[in-house]
Amino acid sequence: MQLCESDNTTMEAERRRSLRPIWALTVVVTAGAVALLPPVARAGVTVPGAARLPWWVLAGGFALAETFPLHLRFRGEAHSFSLNEIVLVLGLFATTPLRLLAAQLAGSAVALVFVRRQGALKIAFNLAQWAIGTEIAIVVFHAIAMPSGTLSTRNWLAALVAAAAASVVQYVAIAIAITLAEGHFSGRENLKSLVWGLLSTVVNTMLGLVVVIVCSESIAATVLLVGPIAVVLVAYRAYVSEHSKSEGLQFLYRASELLGGARDLEAGLLALLDFARETFHAEIAEVVLRGDSGESIGYRTCSGPGERRFRLEPCAVDEVAAVLALAGEAARAGEVPVGAVLVGEEGKILAHAHNFPISLNDPTAHAEILALRQAAEILGNYRLPGLTLYVTMEPCLMCTGALIYARIKRLVFGAPDMKAGACVSLYRIPEDPRLNHRLEVTGGVGESECRELMQKFFRERRAKM
Numbered sequence: 001m002q003l004c005e006s007d008n009t010t011m012e013a014e015r016r017r018s019l020r021p022i023w024a025l026t027v028v029v030t031a032g033a034v035a036l037l038p039p040v041a042r043a044g045v046t047v048p049g050a051a052r053l054p055w056w057v058l059a060g061g062f063a064l065a066e067t068f069p070l071h072l073r074f075r076g077e078a079h080s081f082s083l084n085e086i087v088l089v090l091g092l093f094a095t096t097p098l099r100l101l102a103a104q105l106a107g108s109a110v111a112l113v114f115v116r117r118q119g120a121l122k123i124a125f126n127l128a129q130w131a132i133g134t135e136i137a138i139v140v141f142h143a144i145a146m147p148s149g150t151l152s153t154r155n156w157l158a159a160l161v162a163a164a165a166a167s168v169v170q171y172v173a174i175a176i177a178i179t180l181a182e183g184h185f186s187g188r189e190n191l192k193s194l195v196w197g198l199l200s201t202v203v204n205t206m207l208g209l210v211v212v213i214v215c216s217e218s219i220a221a222t223v224l225l226v227g228p229i230a231v232v233l234v235a236y237r238a239y240v241s242e243h244s245k246s247e248g249l250q251f252l253y254r255a256s257e258l259l260g261g262a263r264d265l266e267a268g269l270l271a272l273l274d275f276a277r278e279t280f281h282a283e284i285a286e287v288v289l290r291g292d293s294g295e296s297i298g299y300r301t302c303s304g305p306g307e308r309r310f311r312l313e314p315c316a317v318d319e320v321a322a323v324l325a326l327a328g329e330a331a332r333a334g335e336v337p338v339g340a341v342l343v344g345e346e347g348k349i350l351a352h353a354h355n356f357p358i359s360l361n362d363p364t365a366h367a368e369i370l371a372l373r374q375a376a377e378i379l380g381n382y383r384l385p386g387l388t389l390y391v392t393m394e395p396c397l398m399c400t401g402a403l404i405y406a407r408i409k410r411l412v413f414g415a416p417d418m419k420a421g422a423c424v425s426l427y428r429i430p431e432d433p434r435l436n437h438r439l440e441v442t443g444g445v446g447e448s449e450c451r452e453l454m455q456k457f458f459r460e461r462r463a464k465m
């Protein structure tokens with residue numbers, strides 16, 4: 001049990017460590033945003049003729065835009081974008097730079113914290129990249145715009161260049177964050193999302209400019225825009241839902257065609273898996289068939305990764321259930337209930353056995369030893385590198401020694417054995433640096449069920465005596 005707990009702590013520590021570079025990036029982006037504050041505060045040009053809006057109206061707009069992001073599908077790929085550029089463009093004309101920045105941060109923060117319920121890191125990173133994007137937009141806009149009236153072409157252009165500049169800065173920050181999180185950089189993917197981002201920026205900026213112009217004529221007239229924009233959004237959502245329905249139907253149709261046209265079930269399953277892999281761009285697709293009586297050994301058909309294929313091979317549906325079932329068989333045969341399963345690197349069961357020393361009059365007939373003997377015979381090798389042994393109880397001295405001699409890669413056991421366990425309880429053989437083979441050990445997997453089975457067996461045996 002302790003081993004498991006320490007495993008979890010290690011995983012948690014590793015996860016935290018892997019997030020450190022993204023926190024560092026967030027700090028750098030925030031520092032950039034703070035450094036840009038003085039030029040933003042100085043960019044005080046106002047565009048005469050533009051309607052003035054209070055900052056909280058804009059904050060509401062930003063909150064709405066972030067609450068309903070759009071997920072656009074194009075040629076099988078998903079692109080998500082939000083309508084916050086419309087509000088940004090409106091803000092460039094309708095308020096002072098610092099008020100626009102405050103509205104952006106307050107509105108987006110409300111949406112991220114209360115509606116989308118993002119984690120601390122995502123909120124911090126998103127606010128930092130939006131802040132720097134909005135500041136860049138403000139500086140660029142005021143460098144190009146002329147205080148010569150809302151409708152001038154130069155001011156339209158200034159808004160377009162400003163929104164595009166903000167978009168590029170934000171995409172760079174996001175691309176760096178994704179590269180840090182995934183550990184690799186995909187130039188093609190990043191370029192594609194940048195182009196998509198810029199396209200949606202241009203469309204949103206155009207919409208934003210229409211809102212600015214209508215607003216400047218009369219604020220009441222903006223009500224006229226609500227209808228057309230709502231219709232476009234509803235039509236768009238309906239299109240997305242129809243599109244995914246028709247994709248689902250096409251998949252079902254092709255799948256039944258493949259299964260119907262195949263020579264036999266195995267070939268049909270394999271063809272179906274190949275098709276599923278292709279459709280979902282998946283590395284690997286597999287189907288496990290199992291009996292409905294809770295059998296722990298199933299039959300696996302698998303396609304991928306690469307050219308790898310196999311059909312209806314026995315596999316452990318659930319290794320813990322498999323060893324527990326074997327231990328139950330041992331108990332029914334009057335043996336101490338211990339079950340063991342040896343699994344290959346691809347998850348295929350190579351051998352399974354339960355304790356047999358009493359019936360065979362053989363002190364070495366422990367489940368682990370019997371499983372090792374079967375696997376060695378099948379593979380024609382006295383060494384079994386790369387295999388994993390699952391067993392209900394922590395192995396004894398003899399079995400731990402045999403696992404090391406067989407060069408077993410990994411041991412997974414259920415309950416520790418305080419009286420005879422040689423892996424973590426009585427001895428810690430796998431950790432001994434004087435031995436030339438390291439056995440990876442994970443304990444406590446299915447511990448309570450394994451222990452219960454053992455206690456029940458001894459309780460019943462005592463009752464019979």
Ligand SMILES: [Zn+2]
Pocket residue numbers: 366367368395396397398399400
């Ligand atoms: Zn043993």
